[in-house]
Each structure stands twice: as C-alpha cells, then as structure tokens.
Amino acid sequence: MNDSIRFYHAAQHFANKVENLASVQEVILCGSMADGDPYPGDLDLAVVLSHLDELPDLARFCRQISSATHAWEVFVFNANINDRREATMSKYMEQLNSEQAKEVLRILCKGEAKLASRAEEIAKAFICDIQEDELASQVYWALEHIDVRDLWDRSGKTRFGYVDPVEKAYEMVKDALEPFAEQIHKLRDLALLSEAKKAGLGLTKGVIQFSKEGRTEFSEWAQDDPIEWLWGWLTDWEKECANEEEQACIREMERLLEERHL
Structure with a gap:
C-alpha cells in the first residue's frame, strides 16, 4: 500500500x-x-x-x-x-x-x-493524554503492518551490492519503533516523567505482544528483532539516566520483558 x-x-x-x-x-x-x-x-x-x-x-x-x-x-x-x-x-x-x-x-x-x-x-x-494500552496497540499495529514485500524490495541483490534480508528486517523494525522512543525522549525533556513511564510501558507491551502474536510473513523474518532493539534501547537509556524516577521506569520495563522470558 x-x-x-x-x-x-x-x-x-x-x-x-x-x-x-x-x-x-x-x-x-x-x-x-x-x-x-x-x-x-x-x-x-x-x-x-x-x-x-x-x-x-x-x-x-x-x-x-x-x-x-x-x-x-x-x-x-x-x-x-x-x-x-x-x-x-x-x-x-x-x-x-x-x-x-x-x-x-x-x-x-x-x-x-x-x-x-x-x-x-x-x-x-x-x-x-497518554493511554498505556492504546499506545501498546499502536506499537503492535506498527510492527504488524510492516509489509514483507518492502523487505524483499530493499534486500537481496541490488544495484549497490548484496543487502542481507535479516539485517534489513532489523532496520525496518527499528524504523517502526523509533518514533515511539522519540515520544518518550520528548516527554523526558519536558519533565513529564509520569507520562514518559506510561509511554515506556505501552511500548514494551506492544513489543511483547508482537513477539508472542505476530503472524505476518514479515514477522517470520523479525520475530525477535523488536525485543532485541528494545533491550538495546533500554541499555542506552539507562547509561545516560541519573533520574531515579526514570530508572524506576526502566526497571519496570525490564521486569515486563523478564517475566515473559524475553
């Protein structure tokens, strides 16, 4: 489309x-x-x-x-x-x-x-006005609607050389999730930490849902990529974060992932 x-x-x-x-x-x-x-x-x-x-x-x-x-x-x-x-x-x-x-x-x-x-x-x-479950649905939708045909068009043999489909799939997942991460960073910049926590938990729940329920052709290439990206993003956030309220949010997001053995 x-x-x-x-x-x-x-x-x-x-x-x-x-x-x-x-x-x-x-x-x-x-x-x-x-x-x-x-x-x-x-x-x-x-x-x-x-x-x-x-x-x-x-x-x-x-x-x-x-x-x-x-x-x-x-x-x-x-x-x-x-x-x-x-x-x-x-x-x-x-x-x-x-x-x-x-x-x-x-x-x-x-x-x-x-x-x-x-x-x-x-x-x-x-x-x-952030609703945690609503944002989780948006995250899941964003991942679920990545078109595998776009992956095929952008990977394999190209005029610029060979592009690994697995690496390209991860890149497409990253592109889909980064706007949600950017929203959290903006809320942090505005010191709206309660809202940032809601957005962070919504992002985590959406990623978990996709890892468990994703059934598209694209998900066959990238089932674990959202989890991998999220762990990496949380690690980067934790390194730069000195605020206790933000650290508590990170720990809660990590707890959700660990509870589901992800």
Missing part, C-alpha cells in the same frame, strides 16, 4: 471517529494530500471545533492515526468565523503545511500572553 492510499484511509478513519464528537464542526484535509500530490510526505488535517471541552477525546483519536503512520499533524481551529474576511482567511489556513502553521501560531502567540497560555494548555493536553 503506497503512502497516498495509507494516508487517505487514516484520514477517513479519523473523520469517522471524530464525527461523534459534538464539538467537531468540520474536518479538513490539508497540505500535499489536499493538493492531490501522488507522493505526499505526510498527512495534515485541520479540525474546526465549536468548543474545547472534548479536547482529550480528540487528542486520543489523533494519536490513533499513528496506527497507520507517524507522519501526521492535526491543527485545531475555533469555529467562531463571523464574517467573510475571517472565512477567507480560513481558506488560506487550509493550504499551510505543518511548518507554516507552526510559524503562524508562533506569530499569533508572540506578545499575546492570554493566547499563548491557551495554546500551551491545548498543546499540553495533546502531549499528556
């Missing part, structure tokens, strides 16, 4: 989920997907809300997009558009890519303490 189709399906699933939220007025496809680019680099969506009371629910549905791709961004807008001028501005907003949208937000918040504070609240709600 190419990126364009995968992004489209992810957008459709997201829209189907959020339509049950009373605050959602509109879901808009933005960026390269909206322009019909046959090779989009990411999935950009804008959601227009009438109020922010259901923001945690929306954040949960946003995170679930990671089951299909980690290359996504969702922008939230207030539905209070009262005149033609504002409506026209909204049309331009739809065409912004993720970096441009971030710059617009930075400009709006500069010198506007109240707006900056509200934007901070919304951003924190997205970042902190």
Whole structure:
C-alpha cells in the first residue's frame, strides 16, 4: 500500500471517529494530500471545533492515526468565523503545511500572553493524554503492518551490492519503533516523567505482544528483532539516566520483558 492510499484511509478513519464528537464542526484535509500530490510526505488535517471541552477525546483519536503512520499533524481551529474576511482567511489556513502553521501560531502567540497560555494548555493536553494500552496497540499495529514485500524490495541483490534480508528486517523494525522512543525522549525533556513511564510501558507491551502474536510473513523474518532493539534501547537509556524516577521506569520495563522470558 503506497503512502497516498495509507494516508487517505487514516484520514477517513479519523473523520469517522471524530464525527461523534459534538464539538467537531468540520474536518479538513490539508497540505500535499489536499493538493492531490501522488507522493505526499505526510498527512495534515485541520479540525474546526465549536468548543474545547472534548479536547482529550480528540487528542486520543489523533494519536490513533499513528496506527497507520507517524507522519501526521492535526491543527485545531475555533469555529467562531463571523464574517467573510475571517472565512477567507480560513481558506488560506487550509493550504499551510505543518511548518507554516507552526510559524503562524508562533506569530499569533508572540506578545499575546492570554493566547499563548491557551495554546500551551491545548498543546499540553495533546502531549499528556497518554493511554498505556492504546499506545501498546499502536506499537503492535506498527510492527504488524510492516509489509514483507518492502523487505524483499530493499534486500537481496541490488544495484549497490548484496543487502542481507535479516539485517534489513532489523532496520525496518527499528524504523517502526523509533518514533515511539522519540515520544518518550520528548516527554523526558519536558519533565513529564509520569507520562514518559506510561509511554515506556505501552511500548514494551506492544513489543511483547508482537513477539508472542505476530503472524505476518514479515514477522517470520523479525520475530525477535523488536525485543532485541528494545533491550538495546533500554541499555542506552539507562547509561545516560541519573533520574531515579526514570530508572524506576526502566526497571519496570525490564521486569515486563523478564517475566515473559524475553
């Protein structure tokens, strides 16, 4: 499945989920997907809300997009558009890519303490709303949906020489799991250690589930690779970690692996 189709399906699933939220007025496809680019680099969506009371629910549905791709961004807008001028501005907003949208937000918040504070609240709600079991499902999905045909295309005899399929399989597993590790590092940087622990345990549970239940053709090449990668990543984290709360998180993740003899 190419990126364009995968992004489209992810957008459709997201829209189907959020339509049950009373605050959602509109879901808009933005960026390269909206322009019909046959090779989009990411999935950009804008959601227009009438109020922010259901923001945690929306954040949960946003995170679930990671089951299909980690290359996504969702922008939230207030539905209070009262005149033609504002409506026209909204049309331009739809065409912004993720970096441009971030710059617009930075400009709006500069010198506007109240707006900056509200934007901070919304951003924190997205970042902190982590459900351990939900994240585990996303990890499992990310591994389960690695296409073995991609492994075949990228390994064996190539124009650059021979590529070992076993080594390439490990590399593909690493690519699938690193976005989850990066999420944990960002939470650590923000001193959100409780959330980092939830994310770490969710990552561990997802990896364990794949090692036990993975039944795809790709899993035949890489059944133990996620466990191997996770042990190595935990070792690196432990070496650089001096915080007791982080060390406790690492020990709990290691305990989960050891309990399952992995």
